Amino acid sequence: MRDMLGREELVTVAEALAILFQHAPFRRPAEILVGLDDCCGMVVSRDIEAPEDLPGFSRSTVDGFAVRSSDTFGASESLPAYLPVAGEIPMGKKPSVSLRKGECVRIATGGMLPDGADAVVMFEHTQLLDEKTIEVMRPVSPGENVIQAGEDVRKGECVLRCGHRLRPQDVGALAGLGITSVWAYDRPKVSIISTGDEIVSPGAPVQPGQVRDINSFTLSGLVSHAGGTALKKGIIEDRYEAIRDVVEESLRGSEMVLITGGSSVGTKDVTAKVINEAGEPGVLFHGVALKPGKPLIGGVVGTTPLFGLPGHPAAVHLCFEIFIRPVLAMQSGAEEQRLEKRRRMISARIARNVSSSPGREEHIGVIIEEREGELWAVPLLGKSGLITTLTRAVGTAVIPMMKSGVREGDPVDVRLF
Amino acid sequence: MRDMLGREELVTVAEALAILFQHAPFRRPAEILVGLDDCCGMVVSRDIEAPEDLPGFSRSTVDGFAVRSSDTFGASESLPAYLPVAGEIPMGKKPSVSLRKGECVRIATGGMLPDGADAVVMFEHTQLLDEKTIEVMRPVSPGENVIQAGEDVRKGECVLRCGHRLRPQDVGALAGLGITSVWAYDRPKVSIISTGDEIVSPGAPVQPGQVRDINSFTLSGLVSHAGGTALKKGIIEDRYEAIRDVVEESLRGSEMVLITGGSSVGTKDVTAKVINEAGEPGVLFHGVALKPGKPLIGGVVGTTPLFGLPGHPAAVHLCFEIFIRPVLAMQSGAEEQRLEKRRRMISARIARNVSSSPGREEHIGVIIEEREGELWAVPLLGKSGLITTLTRAVGTAVIPMMKSGVREGDPVDVRLF
Numbered sequence: 134m135r136d137m138l139g140r141e142e143l144v145t146v147a148e149a150l151a152i153l154f155q156h157a158p159f160r161r162p163a164e165i166l167v168g169l170d171d172c173c174g175m176v177v178s179r180d181i182e183a184p185e186d187l188p189g190f191s192r193s194t195v196d197g198f199a200v201r202s203s204d205t206f207g208a209s210e211s212l213p214a215y216l217p218v219a220g221e222i223p224m225g226k227k228p229s230v231s232l233r234k235g236e237c238v239r240i241a242t243g244g245m246l247p248d249g250a251d252a253v254v255m256f257e258h259t260q261l262l263d264e265k266t267i268e269v270m271r272p273v274s275p276g277e278n279v280i281q282a283g284e285d286v287r288k289g290e291c292v293l294r295c296g297h298r299l300r301p302q303d304v305g306a307l308a309g310l311g312i313t314s315v316w317a318y319d320r321p322k323v324s325i326i327s328t329g330d331e332i333v334s335p336g337a338p339v340q341p342g343q344v345r346d347i348n349s350f351t352l353s354g355l356v357s358h359a360g361g362t363a364l365k366k367g368i369i370e371d372r373y374e375a376i377r378d379v380v381e382e383s384l385r386g387s388e389m390v391l392i393t394g395g396s397s398v399g400t401k402d403v404t405a406k407v408i409n410e411a412g413e414p415g416v417l418f419h420g421v422a423l424k425p426g427k428p429l430i431g432g433v434v435g436t437t438p439l440f441g442l443p444g445h446p447a448a449v450h451l452c453f454e455i456f457i458r459p460v461l462a463m464q465s466g467a468e469e470q471r472l473e474k475r476r477r478m479i480s481a482r483i484a485r486n487v488s489s490s491p492g493r494e495e496h497i498g499v500i501i502e503e504r505e506g507e508l509w510a511v512p513l514l515g516k517s518g519l520i521t522t523l524t525r526a527v528g529t530a531v532i533p534m535m536k537s538g539v540r541e542g543d544p545v546d547v548r549l550f
Numbered sequence: 551m552r553d554m555l556g557r558e559e560l561v562t563v564a565e566a567l568a569i570l571f572q573h574a575p576f577r578r579p580a581e582i583l584v585g586l587d588d589c590c591g592m593v594v595s596r597d598i599e600a601p602e603d604l605p606g607f608s609r610s611t612v613d614g615f616a617v618r619s620s621d622t623f624g625a626s627e628s629l630p631a632y633l634p635v636a637g638e639i640p641m642g643k644k645p646s647v648s649l650r651k652g653e654c655v656r657i658a659t660g661g662m663l664p665d666g667a668d669a670v671v672m673f674e675h676t677q678l679l680d681e682k683t684i685e686v687m688r689p690v691s692p693g694e695n696v697i698q699a700g701e702d703v704r705k706g707e708c709v710l711r712c713g714h715r716l717r718p719q720d721v722g723a724l725a726g727l728g729i730t731s732v733w734a735y736d737r738p739k740v741s742i743i744s745t746g747d748e749i750v751s752p753g754a755p756v757q758p759g760q761v762r763d764i765n766s767f768t769l770s771g772l773v774s775h776a777g778g779t780a781l782k783k784g785i786i787e788d789r790y791e792a793i794r795d796v797v798e799e800s801l802r803g804s805e806m807v808l809i810t811g812g813s814s815v816g817t818k819d820v821t822a823k824v825i826n827e828a829g830e831p832g833v834l835f836h837g838v839a840l841k842p843g844k845p846l847i848g849g850v851v852g853t854t855p856l857f858g859l860p861g862h863p864a865a866v867h868l869c870f871e872i873f874i875r876p877v878l879a880m881q882s883g884a885e886e887q888r889l890e891k892r893r894r895m896i897s898a899r900i901a902r903n904v905s906s907s908p909g910r911e912e913h914i915g916v917i918i919e920e921r922e923g924e925l926w927a928v929p930l931l932g933k934s935g936l937i938t939t940l941t942r943a944v945g946t947a948v949i950p951m952m953k954s955g956v957r958e959g960d961p962v963d964v965r966l967f
Contacts, residue, residue, distance in 0.1 A: 225748035301771025331642030354718025
């Protein structure tokens with residue numbers, strides 16, 4: 134695992150992901166009971182069964198007239214069926230009358246079918262002959278324009294499975310079934326530790342040689358966005374004991390630990406040592422064939438994943454998207470979401486020649502322009518430590534590992550932020 | 551605007567959007583000052599200028615040795631330059647020494663360049679000859695592996711423009727510049743009113759003829775997800791005065807008003823009347839060539855948009871995505887995000903023949919399957935009022951307005967949820 138200069142050898146992105154997931158399942162957050170108003174975005178931790186039929190009664194799906202379908206057979210515009218209107222179904226109430234043969238009853242969308250009716254004629258397919266009689270100009274078949282009791286959900290049926298991340302429409306469905314709280318996995322807690330003797334907090338005065346903490350703010354936002362709860366552990370001096378103590382405390386109180394700033398192969402880099410000595414298996418890889426992001430450390434202690442992130446803001450962002458987000462999704466209990474990645478990938482043509490070193494996957498910040506209906510990815514030039522490249526970019530174009538670059542006009546995959 | 555049965559004529563989706571946006575700009579939320587920990591996802595309301603240069607001093611971008619570049623000219627593996635190591639730059643401090651000609655100083659990534667140095671030789675391109683001397687095996691040019699003071703951001707430069715929605719990396723950039731609070735638009739407040747005499751709240755017992763409130767839960771989640779604040783106004787009886795009073799109160803206290811359940815052309819449908827009598831211009835369209843979602847009402851009172859949504863959960867969801875989300879994005883102050891729609895659209899082949907009525911755009915709930923590397927959209931069968939179709943679907947396939955259906959294998963656009 135070490136090259137001739139004593140440095141760890143690089144693994145590819147795919148190898149690094151495979152090594153990480155060999156150590157799954159990772160530590161999971163506790164199950165909690167959550168009310169409907171707070172559960173959107175959370176992951177269901179137990180299968181949810183319907184406590185009752187939905188709908189609980191046969192309902193009209195249109196505005197019109199409840200009928201016996203047999204009374205409309207053969208009706209047409211030239212030979213309509215004439216039906217006296219025996220009344221109107223009140224909304225929200227069980228009809229007090231039942232439908233007699235040859236009659237109809239006015240009903241609105243969502244109204245409960247009266248006894249005797251088996252279909253609804255749409256308002257648009259009728260004419261009022263007088264106040265008490267309609268002409269029906271089309272026949273309806275049994276069950277037409279009606280949702281039967283239990284047709285949507287049967288009592289006892291599983292409506293949402295363990296591992297499903299609740300979307301707004303799912304919460305609506307729970308409300309419809311009278312379910313007012315659900316068991317879900319709590320949001321995974323992610324400890325964020327900034328290291329580096331040169332780092333100061335954004336509100337503090339900055340002296341020559343010092344820089345402000347960028348990465349713990351970026352990481353907090355990314356963690357929240359990915360469904361986790363960020364725990365900022367502050368800025369820790371670059372000393373083995375200091376970092377070790379915070380990592381040990383973090384291992385007790387969170388489901389994932391992120392350490393930024395200490396992963397370059399520098400004199401004061403102690404992250405790998407801390408991870409290795411915190412417990413088995415320790416560091417799984419140190420260095421990935423990825424630009425930016427090469428110095429990334431991935432490790433596991435017990436069942437808790439830990440990452441040592443490079444100090445460059447662009448590298449932090451990219452490593453989060455490629456490595457941390459999928460691990461966090463698994464920890465949150467969400468079933469693998471195949472479509473998640475596709476949702477953020479678009480194809481575009483690269484607007485400029487870009488050279489790249491074969492043997493590493495390279496990501497370049499881009500903006501997207503539309504030219505004659507085609508999407509073009511325009512690379513933002515700038516050194517990898519620049520934050521303006523990150524704030525201006527709408528995503529990154531990917532140059533695959535085995536390519537030595539792309540030429541203007543070549544198709545590239547763009548991962549949107 | 552009315553057909554022979556006295557109903558409003560349908561407008562197309564494109565027409566409805568155009569009519570709505572003719573009445574822009576809509577009412578906007580107030581500007582508020584937000585701290586860094588709370589601003590992610592909010593929209594910047596004033597251009598943000600850098601209060602200082604970033605970086606504030608010239609920094610090394612690699613681990614290595616700070617040098618005068620002229621001392622490395624012509625260096626190669628066969629003829630390295632020999633440089634004595636005069637010391638090490640401490641992290642986070644201004645170097646106490648300046649570099650003399652012919653010497654080098656050890657420096658870590660992020661370290662401040664000492665006076666006299668103009669470049670950094672990467673650690674990997676050196677060999678330690680003894681404890682006090684290195685061999686440099688490649689030359690560096692002036693400025694190589696260095697970010698100059700102010701190279702990322704110049705003091706006074708605009709770093710984020712009014713209308714930019716803050717992403718995690720933007721918050722990191724603000725932190726890096728020492729900006730600890732920003733002016734942003736407050737999240738737009740959206741009043742959600744459920745109407746219908748048959749509607750009861752999820753926690754209440756349900757009688758025959760009654761159904762539970764689904765839509766205000768779905769809409770709350772969608773509003774939050776789109777960056778707004780949902781104000782649930784409760785379930786209001788289907789009576790003109792009752793709905794009018796809640797709408798008037800909502801117009802005073804929110805930036806958008808959503809009314810569900812009262813938009814079918816039924817006897818008790820008073821939403822259009824309430825919107826028209828609340829103020830000018832009132833109802834802009836009533837009925838859209840869209841399935842599900844045909845009975846949608848769009849209106850504006852003063853500068854506040856109001857929508858009357860059909861009662862079907864699938865229609866509510868689709869109308870939100872097509873009409874409400876873009877209006878809300880504009881109200882939140884966000885510049886039009888061209889890529890937002892593309893981010894959620896994928897192409898797939900439809901897995902089954904689907905017929906459709908020409909003259910309306912139809913959306914069908916689908917799941918996505920991967921077959922031999924290709925994506926297939928499998929339509930979920932079921933009546934449009936069913937909530938299980940919504941909870942099972944991962945998106946909707948779009949059948950354009952002028953088509954009478956699609957055949958198995960035809961390409962379709964799928965809008966992912």
